[in-house]
Amino acid sequence: MPKISSKGQHMPESPIRKLVPYAEIAKKKGHKVYHLNIGQPDIKTPDVALNAVKNADIKVLEYSHSAGFESYRTKLSAYYKSHGLPIEVADIIITTGGSEALLFAMGSTMDSGDEIIIPEPFYANYNGFSTASGVKVVPVISTIDEGFALPPIAAFEKLITPKTKAILICNPGNPTGYLYSKEEIMQLAEIVKKHDLFLIADEVYREFIYDENDKHFSVMNVPGIEENAIMIDSVSKRYSMCGARIGCIVSKNKEVMATAMKFAQARLSPPTYAQIASEAALDTPQSYFDDVISEYKERRDTLIAELQKIEGVKVATPKGAFYCIAKLPVKSADDFAQWLLETYDNNGETVMVAPAAGFYSTPNVGLDEVRIAYVLKKEDLIRSVAILKEALKVYNQK
Template sequence: MPNISQKGLQMPESPIRKLVPYAEIARKKGHKVYHLNIGQPDIKTPQVALDAVKNANIEVLEYSHSAGFESYREKLSQYYKNQNLPIDTQDIIITTGGSEALLFALGSTMDADDEIIIPEPFYANYNGFTVASGVKVVPVISSIETGFALPPIEDFEKLITPKTKAILICNPGNPTGYLYSQEEINQLAEIVKKHDLFLIADEVYREFTYDGYKHYSVMNVPGLENHAIMIDSVSKRFSMCGARIGCIVSKNKEVMAAAMKFAQARLSPPTYAQIASEAALETPQSYFDEVITEYKERRDILISELEKIDGVKVATPKGAFYCIAKLPITNANDFAQWLLETFELDGETVMVAPAAGFYSTPNVGLDEVRIAYVLKKEDLIRSVAILKAALEIYTKK
């Protein structure tokens, strides 16, 4: 029998999705499963986006431009400018989700065995994207004790080698919800300029910030034009995860020319999803105001309830809609599987994402889980009650 590739063997499982078979078993038993494991918002998609697809008068479903609809890129440029981001139409390539944008960024800036420094814990699929690109992740660990703040800049500098090509951040962060300050972004800007590196910023949660904190983009840093690459997506902003539309943004013309070749190789992003995404830009500010208020209330309830559980430690997120919780256990993978396979409270259980999959350093985060507060408030309260009851039993096993 032929062998599969080393790349295939090295490709990590998703910590978010690998427990799905156990959730399906739990449902077949008649148990209700509260999904705290995945960032799938229950917020309604803007009606204007859905209507645009419904009313599209298309006789031939043809390719679009490899960079995406020009009309969409023009409107997206204006959207960014309204957010005080100096982004022009030619700085944007539309991609099939933020995932493809990240792959284009890696492919355009790095060769096999090059290195990228990423503060961890980080979005689990960064591990997969780098494996697919033949790039080595060099992690710099942030800590729950500091709320997952940016590690000291000296920790980055000592990791830089001739193979280092970029630093990658997620801001606000998935899975931590940490929001980097303007000072922290400027520190990163200085180090990438000093060592002639790229700074890739995954900013798909830009609008989701709380407590008066404001997002500061890498696209706002003066003098960083040739170093900054921004990744964006409609998935969370407009609750359109299934559209699979994102974009790669940079002022660096060589990066964008290289990214365009990758875009041409995959032909074009999906037409109907672009129609929906372009229409979504007409969503009124009131939509976002209501969504932010709702997520802040959910965050406050979740954190408050988690802090009532003995032995649980949690950092309060400033953005996105995730948090990392440190549990009084030794193996979150085993605990998460046990929750679905064995435990139930009045016919209900919860699904969490073991946090070890959000690190690349072995044996780190084994007692942590990521929780997404994308459920309505009463479901979050119930979920934490189930989690508390489960921990009481599990820790006595």
């Protein structure tokens, strides 16, 4: 019998999606499942984006340019400049989601066996992208006790080897919701300059900042690292358009962009209808974002307040994105999360969470943690945490 690849065998399962079969079984039993496991917003996609697709007068669904519509890139450049980011049209390649942008970034800057340093916990698919690219993830641990702040720069320096090619951050972070300060970004800028590394910043949650004194600081705003900085972006969360699968890779490094273009040409082009929607979404009024941020801030405050009422639960308050990591009074969050779906219900209802161990690459770390996405309305969040509270009592008595 032919054998599958070693790469395929080592490709990690998604901690976000691996429990889906158990959720499906729970639903077949007639149970209502509150999905706290996945960052799928319930916020309505802007009408301007949906209408652009409905009204598109297309006779032939053609390929687009491999870099994406020029009209879209021009408009996107203007959008970034309006937010203080000095990004030109030539600095942008449109991708099939932020996921493809990350694959292009790794493919353009790293060879098989090279290393990338990532503060953990991190977006679980970074493990998958690295495996697909033949790149080794070298984790540097941030902790819930420190609110998942940037680890000391000395911890990064200890991990740098001749094979180290990049540092990757998510800002604000998935799964922690941590927002890196300007000072922390500047520290990273110094270390990548010193060691001639790339600094890849996944900034897809840039707009989701909740406290008045906090501001997002982009790697594209750091002077002197134009050749080092690569930004990843996406429409998925900003416009509640996860299904569009449109993102972009951004850099002022011409060699990086020319190389990324070769990867873009190899996959031909990003999807046409999704680009039409994404270009139109740039006309979304500011009032939409004001309402969305206000809603998510209330959801965050509600979730954290409810979680803090549960004995034995520890949670770091997120400053951005729409996730938090909660430490639970259990030995195995994986077992608990499966049990919630397979065995437990509270008046016919249960919850689905994402075990956080899958957001680490260090073995046996985060075993008692879960990621919770606060993408449900406040009443559902309150009910979800109430179920979680009762479930923990039952689980720890069994």
